[in-house]
Amino acid sequence: MRIIKVLLSVIVVLVLTLVGLVFLLPGEKIAGLAADQVKGQTGRDLTFEGDVSFSIFPTLGVATGPVALSNADWSDNGPMFAAQGAKIGVDLMALIGGNIQVKNIELDNPIILLEQDRQGHANWDLFPESQGTANTETAGEAGGAAFTLDKLSVTDASIRYLVGNREEFALKEVTAKLAWGGNDATLDVRAIPASEEVNLKAEIGDLDALLAGEITSVKADLSAVGNEIAFEGRASIAPELQGAARAKLPNPDAFLAALSLGGAGVPATDFAGDITFTKSQLLSLRNGEMTVAGNAFKADADINLAAKPVVTANVQAGDLSLEAFTTSADAGAESADTGWSKAPIDASALGLFDGTISLSASSIATGTLNFGASRLSIDVDNSRAVATLTELNGYDGVITGQFVANNRSGLSVGGKMNVAGMELQGLLNDFAEMDRFTGAADAQIGFLASGNSLHSIMHSLKGDGQVTVGRGTIAGLDLDKLFRGTPSGGTTVFDDLSASWTIVDGVLTNNDLLMDLPNVQAKGTGTVGLGPQTIDYTFTPQIKNDTDTGIAIPVRVKGAWADPKIWPDLEAVVKQNFKEETKQLEEKAKQAVADKLGVTTEEGQSLEDAAKQKLEDEAAKQLLKLFGGN
Secondary structure, three states: OHHHHHHHHHHHHHHHHHHHHHOOOOOOHHHHHHHHHHHHHHHHOEEEEEOOEEEOEEEEEEEOOOEEOOOOOOOOOOOOOOEEEEEEEEEEEHHHHHOOOEEEEEEEEEEEEEEEEEOOOOOOOOOOHHHHHHHHHHHHHOOOEEEEEEEEEEEEEEEEEEEEHHHHHHEEEEEEEEEEEOOEEEEEEEOOOOOOEEEEEEEEEOOHHHHOOOOOOEEEEEOOOOEEEEEEEEEEEEOOEEEEEEEEEOOHHHHHHHHHOOOOOOHHHHHEEEEEEOOOOOOEEEEEEEOOOEEEEEEEEEEOOOOOOOOOOOOOOOEEEEEHHHHHOHHHHHHOOOOOOOOOOOOOOHHOEEEEEEEEEEEEHHHHHHEEEEEEEEEEOOEEEEEEEEEEEEEOOOEEEEEEEEEEOOOOEEEEEEEEEEEEEHHHHHHHHOOOEEEEEEEEEEEEEEEEEHHHHHHOEEEEEEEEEEEEOOOOOOHHHHHOOOOEEEEEEEEEEEEEEEEEEEEEEEEEEEEOOOOOOEEEEEEEEEEOOEEEEEEEEEOOOOOOOEOOOOOEEEEEEEOEEEEEEEHHHHHHOOOOHHHHHHHHHHHHHHHHHHHOOOOOOOOOHHHHHHHHHHHHHHHHHHHOOO
């Protein structure tokens, strides 16, 4: 609208000046006097190159060669307006009746420079403030002539907008048509802000009112590269608006690029809702319905755009899939490595706004884990987001707690969560492709990690936690059969399980696993590589008795998560169950060696030391003999 206002201001100056002189002077005199009139009214220089010609009937026509209007005196960036030529047609009979009815205006290759200085002065304020009101009143009192414009045509225009000598935007190859028969007007604009064509079509209820800063009805449609945004309601050039908006953006990044704006990695989006935008830059959304990356939402929101956006929103989702946001497009191109993705994580979205978003969903799928009905709120402050899980249902249990993502100086993540009644088999299968364990778990978990990829985050994990599991099973191993001589296959059924752990550099260490079975108890110790996705753990099941001396058979679990190897650790079996027998055999062997060597050990002396001493003594005797000693 600002561009239209500037064009009309320039045109009014030209029309009033040229039409007023055309009956009095020959063409060669018109240009000079028109320039003098513009200079007196605006303080700007209007220059013509070539002749100014005109026709009289049936339409009063004025045609110029190259024309230019100088810029404000505080600018040194060249003319505010220049064109290779201008044609103006005025209804002669209306002019005789005292009205100025412009039938058509054609501008050829105009170059328009819109500019503001650091003090906020605008170069499109053509009339000095001290004269503007007086000039308008004088014109009204003297003439009282009505001014209308039927058609405006602009071909191959270039438009630049500068603020403090910094270019805010630039348009090229602009073609525009304005039809303005009465109060209402239609506008059709084609431009190339970057490399793709952008089209704007608008219907304006009262263009006079709109240009005067008043509110009027507006219907507009903006389209580019197969994307479209539409609005129907009321608006002013303040700017302010109220009405129904809709958007169909199969490729939002391409649309933003066509507008010469940077892409934000936004997936395909459809939107419809009632919006209000006020002069104080408050944007409200009501009855919003949108689809983003295949996810359907309903939303109400208030956004303060006066500075960095501050958002307060309530969003309701159905089945929510986050896989498009958590899975890198090239994650599958990492050869045969089954480890965590090394693709960089773009967390810049954390800095786009501050505020609070409440979200509820029927289900949430992250691409790795799957949850049911959930409620959470997200508070964002200066690139740090805190997600408070009021209720996150999944795997027959519920998670509550907080998750933090901080991108103020590199990405870091952390959280403290409580888990109640969560089924292990589904959780571990989705998270680590391990389906051997069943049972409902309660847990308390704390963790912290940093890095710019999932790989670096998982390898930097640190934290602690504890877990208790009720009745459950471990597939692939039957401890009861193991004690009866069948060392492989089957399933272990346990009554309860408990463990605590610490995590350092992505490796979880546990030394107090205790599993209770009807006739057996099992203890465990070892490590789980959360970063490298490996396990090295030893279970030690033991037959229960009153003295806790029942036979024990340690079982080793080692290898990659996807295919761990499980076998009885026979070396540990011998060490744990035959300690006394092993010690007695060692003593017998040592005594046999001593007898063979003729060695007698002193009190506190080992067999090895006694044998060494005897060897030294024998060597000394032989040396004495060699040198003639006794």
